[in-house]
Amino acid sequence: PFEALVIGGGPAGAAASIYLARKGFRTGIAADRIGGQVLDTMGIENFIATSYTEGPKLAAQLDAHIADYDIDVLKPVRAAKLTPATELGGYHTVELDNGAQVKARSLILATGARWRSLGVPGEAEYQNKGVAYCPHCDGPLFKGKRVAVIGGGNSGVEAAIDLANIVGHVTLIEFDTQLRADQVLQDKLRSFANVDILTNAQTTQVTGDGDKVNGLVWKDRASGEEATVALEGVFVQIGLIPNTEWLKDTGLDLTKFGEIKVDERGATNLPGVFAAGDATTVPYKQIVIAMGEGSKAALSAFDYLIRNEPV
Numbered sequence: 001p002f003e004a005l006v007i008g009g010g011p012a013g014a015a016a017s018i019y020l021a022r023k024g025f026r027t028g029i030a031a032d033r034i035g036g037q038v039l040d041t042m043g044i045e046n047f048i049a050t051s052y053t054e055g056p057k058l059a060a061q062l063d064a065h066i067a068d069y070d071i072d073v074l075k076p077v078r079a080a081k082l083t084p085a086t087e088l089g090g091y092h093t094v095e096l097d098n099g100a101q102v103k104a105r106s107l108i109l110a111t112g113a114r115w116r117s118l119g120v121p122g123e124a125e126y127q128n129k130g131v132a133y134c135p136h137c138d139g140p141l142f143k144g145k146r147v148a149v150i151g152g153g154n155s156g157v158e159a160a161i162d163l164a165n166i167v168g169h170v171t172l173i174e175f176d177t178q179l180r181a182d183q184v185l186q187d188k189l190r191s192f193a194n195v196d197i198l199t200n201a202q203t204t205q206v207t208g209d210g211d212k213v214n215g216l217v218w219k220d221r222a223s224g225e226e227a228t229v230a231l232e233g234v235f236v237q238i239g240l241i242p243n244t245e246w247l248k249d250t251g252l253d254l255t256k257f258g259e260i261k262v263d264e265r266g267a268t269n270l271p272g273v274f275a276a277g278d279a280t281t282v283p284y285k286q287i288v289i290a291m292g293e294g295s296k297a298a299l300s301a302f303d304y305l306i307r308n309e310p311v
């Protein structure tokens with residue numbers, strides 16, 4: 001059995017496992033892969049103190065840093081079921097998808113999230129070649145260029161406002177007949193001269209020249225007619241889904257969106273169970289934030305372990 005078990009091998013989980021191992025705890029990390037979403041990223045320009053790096057390189061560095069410590073890496077596995085401890089200081093049980101049952105006195109849940117995709121032709125093909133999901137990450141790559149934002153909820157309209165300050169032109173495309181974002185955000189967006197808003201519009205294809213994105217095809221849902229927008233970038237903002245399906249009905253508090261509720265110390269409602277990164281309620285889903293939150297949750301687990309004797 002472990003004193004601390006981390007679930008998920010992205011930046012949050014990697015940071016948590018290193019912090020815990022450095023406290024001398026018997027630490028494990030159960031992960032499908034080390035790196036998480038970072039492995040799906042190309043250029044990274046906002047990993048502070050590193051002007052430029054690439055996802056696979058940063059993921060390899062996470063892997064190497066974990067290997068510096070006595071951390072049991074259980075990989076490739078996915079956690080399938082959580083049975084929380086029944087007493088303070090007791091063991092939680094995590095069942096893995098290979099059938100193994102792992103016990104630990106404290107847990108750090110760091111299973112991250114995934115962007116909801118449009119599922120239209122061209123989207124997957126041109127990911128990192130014009131199709132992007134994170135305006136904070138990739139907005140500056142499109143300085144002065146033309147982009148579309150798909151999705152008229154708060155995240156889509158916030159992204160469009162953010163991008164309107166940086167890029168040449170933004171077309172916001174909403175499937176519904178109206179935007180769903182807060183009115184104050186809609187008003188702000190409409191104040192930009194370089195923004196067009198299309199509603200009742202279904203994106204049907206992302207087009208490219210084989211190398212990078214050059215346009216987008218959308219259908220007017222009222223008339224059924226299709227039109228093309230020439231552009232260099234497409235930001236898909238139709239939802240970020242936490243990887244927490246396996247945590248439903250365990251007694252762990254989740255929001256209606258499936259995010260794990262944590263306090264300012266990364267503690268959940270279950271004693272000895274902590275969480276960090278994109279899977280939680282902590283706002284702004286970024287690498288540096290996930291690493292900071294993972295470190296914080298690990299220090300909170302340390303506090304818990306030294307205050308509660310094993311039972």
Ligand code: FAD
Nearest residue numbers: 008010011012036037078079112137277278285286287290
């Ligand atoms: P994740 O990175 O999502 O890692 C969680 C891991 O846990 C994943 O491997 C997941 O598959 C795994 N997992 C899920 N369920 C289970 C389970 N049941 N059992 C075991 N493992 C499980 N951020 C930046 O700061 N800068 C950028 O430039 C940037 N660019 C990005 C580009 C793209 C294309 C994407 C998708 C994201 C980008 N981000 C960027 C966001 C950043 O990658 C995330 O905020 C960060 O990786 C979150 O870290 P995390 O550890 O919380 O979760």
